[in-house]
Amino acid sequence: MSDIAINKPVVAMSGPKGRKPKPLLSPRNIMIYGTLFVAAAYYLLPLYVMVVTSLKGMPEIRLGNIFSPPVEITFEPWVKAWATACTGLNCDGLSRGFWNSVRITIPSVIVSIAIASVNGYALANWRFKGSELFFSILVVGAFIPYQVMIYPIVIVLREMGIYGTLTGLILVHSIFGMPILTLLFRNYFASLPEELFKAARIDGAGFWAIYFRIMLPMSLPIFVVAMILQVTGIWNDFLFGVVFTRPEYYPMTVQLNNIVNSVQGVKEYNVNMAATILTGAVPLIVYFVSGRLFVRGIAAGAVKG
Amino acid sequence: MNSSVSIKDLSLNFGAVSVLEHLDLEIRDGEFLVLLGSSGCGKSTLLNCIAGLLDISDGQIFIKGKNVTWEEPKDRGIGMVFQSYALYPQMTVEKNLSFGLKVAKVPQAEIDKRVARAAEILQIQALLKRKPSELSGGQRQRVAIGRALVRDVDVFLFDEPLSNLDAKLRSELRVEIKRLHQSLKNTMIYVTHDQIEALTLADRIAVMKSGVIQQLADPMTIYNFPENRFVAGFIGSPSMNFFSGEIVDREGHKFVRVNGVDFGLDAYPARSPIEAGRKVTLGVRPEHVKVDESLPGGEFHDAVVDIEEPMGADNLLWLKLAGQTMSVRIAGSRRYTPGTPVKLSFDMSMASVFDAATENRL
Numbered sequence: 144m145s146d147i148a149i150n151k152p153v154v155a156m157s158g159p160k161g162r163k164p165k166p167l168l169s170p171r172n173i174m175i176y177g178t179l180f181v182a183a184a185y186y187l188l189p190l191y192v193m194v195v196t197s198l199k200g201m202p203e204i205r206l207g208n209i210f211s212p213p214v215e216i217t218f219e220p221w222v223k224a225w226a227t228a229c230t231g232l233n234c235d236g237l238s239r240g241f242w243n244s245v246r247i248t249i250p251s252v253i254v255s256i257a258i259a260s261v262n263g264y265a266l267a268n269w270r271f272k273g274s275e276l277f278f279s280i281l282v283v284g285a286f287i288p289y290q291v292m293i294y295p296i297v298i299v300l301r302e303m304g305i306y307g308t309l310t311g312l313i314l315v316h317s318i319f320g321m322p323i324l325t326l327l328f329r330n331y332f333a334s335l336p337e338e339l340f341k342a343a344r345i346d347g348a349g350f351w352a353i354y355f356r357i358m359l360p361m362s363l364p365i366f367v368v369a370m371i372l373q374v375t376g377i378w379n380d381f382l383f384g385v386v387f388t389r390p391e392y393y394p395m396t397v398q399l400n401n402i403v404n405s406v407q408g409v410k411e412y413n414v415n416m417a418a419t420i421l422t423g424a425v426p427l428i429v430y431f432v433s434g435r436l437f438v439r440g441i442a443a444g445a446v447k448g
Numbered sequence: 449m450n451s452s453v454s455i456k457d458l459s460l461n462f463g464a465v466s467v468l469e470h471l472d473l474e475i476r477d478g479e480f481l482v483l484l485g486s487s488g489c490g491k492s493t494l495l496n497c498i499a500g501l502l503d504i505s506d507g508q509i510f511i512k513g514k515n516v517t518w519e520e521p522k523d524r525g526i527g528m529v530f531q532s533y534a535l536y537p538q539m540t541v542e543k544n545l546s547f548g549l550k551v552a553k554v555p556q557a558e559i560d561k562r563v564a565r566a567a568e569i570l571q572i573q574a575l576l577k578r579k580p581s582e583l584s585g586g587q588r589q590r591v592a593i594g595r596a597l598v599r600d601v602d603v604f605l606f607d608e609p610l611s612n613l614d615a616k617l618r619s620e621l622r623v624e625i626k627r628l629h630q631s632l633k634n635t636m637i638y639v640t641h642d643q644i645e646a647l648t649l650a651d652r653i654a655v656m657k658s659g660v661i662q663q664l665a666d667p668m669t670i671y672n673f674p675e676n677r678f679v680a681g682f683i684g685s686p687s688m689n690f691f692s693g694e695i696v697d698r699e700g701h702k703f704v705r706v707n708g709v710d711f712g713l714d715a716y717p718a719r720s721p722i723e724a725g726r727k728v729t730l731g732v733r734p735e736h737v738k739v740d741e742s743l744p745g746g747e748f749h750d751a752v753v754d755i756e757e758p759m760g761a762d763n764l765l766w767l768k769l770a771g772q773t774m775s776v777r778i779a780g781s782r783r784y785t786p787g788t789p790v791k792l793s794f795d796m797s798m799a800s801v802f803d804a805a806t807e808n809r810l
Contacts, residue, residue, distance in 0.1 A: 338531070341534065342528065342530060344501060344521045346548030346595070348551050
């Protein structure tokens with residue numbers, strides 16, 4: 144009797160029913176989208192000015208309206224920035240710096256990540272006597288200002304006979320990446336279930352077998368995070384590039400500075416803008432290509448219990 | 449019988465914290481031994497020591513007569529199954545099973561043979577090409593057991609293998625583990641906090657508390673003749689009824705007097721005569737009390753029904769007796785309404801009497 148009544152409601156429903164309507168222009172939405180729009184404009188406007196200026200000829204720039212789009216698009220500034228801009232010493236543009244930066248960044252990233260990941264793995268899984276102390280010292284290293292260490296490192300590199308060479312700079316980058324990368328990898332490996340490591344040990348896998356066959360395949364996101372941190376960090380480095388190399392090995396950032404600050408003749412704003420965008424292109428591309436993995440890796444390292 | 453695993457005077461401490469102290473344990477060949485205790489009692493720690501995953505502070509561990517105290521886990525002839533399954537997520541089931549053999553450089557033909565055999569025993573042939581993420585909890589745990597199976601080990605170690613499964617799967621896999629033990633006849637050491645798993649699976653149970661084995665015996669002995677009050681209270685659901693009282697002597701017969709109510713000890717199998725005046729705790733399991741039925745030589749005690757909990761096959765009565773609440777298990781068909789006065793008769797031959805101070809069985 145009662146179940147019949149439940150199945151067939153006799154009285155029509157009145158009052159609110161179904162999905163609750165959500166107005167598009169609620170105060171909450173206006174706040175959220177307004178803030179996002181302002182923030183986006185703040186970051187995108189300078190980029191817009193740079194792109195627009197780099198595509199203009201010098202006569203058009205002299206008109207002084209920096210926000211107006213180019214009347215006549217020209218790629219000449221880009222070509223000049225890459226190939227023929229003068230730095231005071233030579234006139235082969237940014238290309239020399241670009242290849243120097245590539246030769247610095249790739250080995251530094253590979254060496255630092257390879258060593259730091261093994262460090263992190265050992266610290267997280269193979270607790271040896273004093274490993275906590277070792278780890279603390281390494282973390283403290285991350286907080287020492289670079290400037291303090293520059294002169295001692297110059298001496299060390301000179302004594303090793305690699306001062307002013309690419310090898311020397313690669314070594315410095317690899318070492319300076321170590322504290323933060325080791326911290327990153329240790330925390331990631333510590334967040335992986337400990338029982339996996341135990342199971343692998345029962346299965347008879349040793350230090351390297353567990354690292355290469357169990358841990359490495361599970362750690363792609365954190366490797367991407369480390370790669371992005373290192374590529375952008377080393378590519379954008381200016382200080383070490385100036386201090387530890389000779390002019391013929393200057394990385395792209397230093398080269399860019401020399402082009403922009405060279406005082407002969409007129410300031411070619413369009414060439415400067417093009418050179419700046421070219422220099423920033425590499426980290427930008429890295430972000431676009433691996434951004435999704437980057438976010439996933441950061442999240443995995445942060446909250447995975 | 450030969451001893452399979454033998455632990456002699458084992459101690460383990462982390463810094464100043466002592467986890468296991470002077471622990472001795474002999475596990476027979478082919479035995480199913482359950483280490484039972486609540487969390488933090490050291491049972492998993494002991495298992496990790498046997499596996500070689502933890503370095504012990506003192507003592508020795510023998511497996512099959514060989515001193516393995518300083519051996520690596522892989523050289524101990526053990527396989528281990530973990531609570532979280534611990535399957536390698538990037539490998540298929542087949543690769544998971546064969547990983548240990550590949551590391552040990554077993555020929556591929558032999559690997560295939562052993563994987564096929566393990567898959568057949570555990571009924572996971574259809575899953576071999578899948579990744580662990582595509583398996584259900586029960587299937588994952590089966591693969592985890594298979595990983596120990598392919599390695600052809602002497603001793604299986606289980607670390608709470610069923611705790612992550614839901615109740616139905618848990619009871620299914622429990623039966624399967626028992627069947628596995630019956631067909632393989634390997635030594636198995638099984639850690640759990642679940643007393644049902646312990647009672648159903650074990651040949652012998654070691655009840656642990658604070659790193660010390662409280663009692664080591666077969667399940668029925670543990671259940672019916674607990675060595676101390678902790679074991680008595682830990683095993684059994686609902687818990688054993690405890691009454692604090694004092695031994696009195698009435699015309700040559702000993703009684704436990706609880707709030708003026710006397711329980712005769714003539715039928716109690718005491719280990720040594722219990723002298724009058726001693727403070728004791730009387731323990732009686734809910735099924736060892738009859739309601740409105742007499743036992744041979746039994747005396748009646750007046751009680752009042754407080755709450756009734758029908759459980760289908762059984763009916764659990766909560767009663768007031770001697771100013772205390774106690775539970776009694778009766779047949780599900782017999783119903784009582786709260787407030788009914790009843791007459792209870794205790795089966796004192798199945799009761800336990802513990803010293804109030806030492807809490808040991810008398």
